[in-house]
Amino acid sequence: MKKADLFATTLNHLSGFRLNNYELHDYKDYMKVPLDYNRMEENTLDTMWDTIAKNKSPLKKYFERKAQLLGVDQLGWLDVHASVDVGDYKNKKYTYDEAAEFIIDNFKSFSPKMAEMSRRAFEEQWIEAEDRPGKRPGGYCSNLPESKQSRIFMTFAGSTGNVSTLAHELGHAFHSYVMRDLPLLNQRYAMNVAETASTFAELVVSNATIENATSDAEKINLIDEKISRSVAFMMNIHARYIFERNLYDERQKGTLDSNRLKELMKDAQEEAYEDALKSYHPMFWATKLHFHITGVPFYNFPYTFGYFFSLGIYNRFLEDKNVSEDDYIALLRDTASMTTEDLAEKHLNVDLRKPDFWQEALDSVYKDIEEFLELTESYV
Ligand SMILES: [Zn+2]
Known part of the structure; x- marks a missing residue:
């Protein structure tokens, strides 16, 4: 004030x-x-x-x-x-590996290509997800046009919300991934459609967590x-x-x-x-x-x-x-x-x-x- x-x-x-x-x-x-x-x-x-x-x-x-x-x-x-x-x-907790498996599995039923890219992102460690003191919350995905890869920053503490955020950021990575062979200027999408792939990926996973609820x-x-x-x-x-x-x-x-x-x-x-x-x-x-x-x-x-x-x-x-x-x-x-x-x-x-x-x-x-x-x- x-x-x-x-x-x-x-x-x-x-x-x-x-x-x-x-x-x-x-x-x-x-x-x-x-x-x-x-x-x-x-x-x-x-x-x-x-x-x-x-x-x-x-x-x-x-x-x-x-x-x-x-x-x-x-x-x-x-x-x-x-x-x-x-x-x-009680809040359900996921380990990072469980989350990775859950995301890949659920992506598969919508888009095997998205699942495949995500598997690569996990295996090749595109994601900085460690939960350590003093780390900023929130998620972020950055595209690397030279190597045609992405890097994701987030803090994974095991909540279902974290699983959705991870899926969200992988959605961003997938958006860049499918555009990787286009001329650079044709890869620069505006803000309103920038969240299309991320929200889609998040919906797939958050709906799956609801379907998998045990009570x-x-x-x-x-x-x-x-x-x-x-x-x-x-x-x-x-x-x-x-x-x-x-x-x-x-x-x-x-x-x-x-x-x-x-x-x-x-x-x-x-x-x-x-x-x-x-x-x-x-x-x-x-x-x-x-x-x-x-x-x-x-x-x-x-x-x-x-x-x-x-x-x-x-x-x-x-x-x-x-x-x-x-x-x-x-x-x-x-x-x-x-x-x-x-x-x-x-x-x-x-x-x-x-x-x-x-x-x-x-x-x-x-x-x-x-x-x-x-x-x-x-x-x-
Ligand atoms: Zn986003």
């Missing part, structure tokens, strides 16, 4: 600089740069958010049930991502984790997007002090969470790194896009037996040389400017919520 004014100054400078820069380039709309950067149309972005906004009521039912399970009358900001531990639930309590814990991830993309990131738009709208007229930024943030969160929470985080604009990244404006909607785009592809795989790993690889190979709309049209035969694709992906979030409500009934 003491530093609120400093963070407010930073944000004002950053947005003010960008707006001046856009004006000098005669850009009419501040969304032009972030949209161009992601090679997508405004229409697509608006349709995605509109469809999400229309699909939030099941999330509220999920919040109510989660509040009951956590023993609070209404969820607060911090409760949304709290772990749900019912009955005698209802474990299943509940894992499904909750999955739903809360959807909540992050549908609500938390939505709030960031609404906030940033309002910030740029007001910044065109002058600077905003820290109190105004707090108001804008709280309003954005109330709108995005549809007033379903008991408490919000008005200082979020100061604590979240993404608002202060200088290189890329609107470092938010590409996450939501990437997640639901990937969920759509994953569902396609499950439903259509004619879809093969080569179709998936062909899509990945085009991610750095096509617009997002063309990519979806060519490989998925869908129009991202229309709600259908997004609705289908959102329907699978409904399914998770239904299962969660059913399983938890006896615990309330």
Whole structure:
């Protein structure tokens, strides 16, 4: 709180600089740069958010049930991502070798090539996963175009979340791997599709951990984790997007002090969470790194896009037996040389400017919520 004014100054400078820069380039709309950067149309972005906004009521039912399970009358900001531990639930632990085996096995049923590359990554030690004191949390994958390999950094402590993160980073490695023979410039994909392969790989593995759950309590814990991830993309990131738009709208007229930024943030969160929470985080604009990244404006909607785009592809795989790993690889190979709309049209035969694709992906979030409500009934 003491530093609120400093963070407010930073944000004002950053947005003010960008707006001046856009004006000098005669850009009419501040969304032009972030949209161009992601090679997508405004229409697509608006349709995605509109469809999400229309699909939030099941999330509220999920919040109510989660509040009951956590023993609070209404969820607060911090409760949304709290772990749900019912009955005698104990966190399942994986050794690193078990995780490797589990990931490779589950990748196999979707893409033998992805499984094969992952086996190589484990055997040739592309992954720095040691859990040691002082090591940074989180995961990261870096591509080495000369050797056509990748390197992964993460801390593996044995949780199911760690197994999903490992799969996620291997997904990134696979994305680079299938593009390894393309000209270097055609390997540089934008942020919104950068998470396609990683989210896909993560979905394969996190869904497998749910299927392999040995008790209802474990299943509940894992499904909750999955739903809360959807909540992050549908609500938390939505709030960031609404906030940033309002910030740029007001910044065109002058600077905003820290109190105004707090108001804008709280309003954005109330709108995005549809007033379903008991408490919000008005200082979020100061604590979240993404608002202060200088290189890329609107470092938010590409996450939501990437997640639901990937969920759509994953569902396609499950439903259509004619879809093969080569179709998936062909899509990945085009991610750095096509617009997002063309990519979806060519490989998925869908129009991202229309709600259908997004609705289908959102329907699978409904399914998770239904299962969660059913399983938890006896615990309330
Ligand atoms: Zn990622």
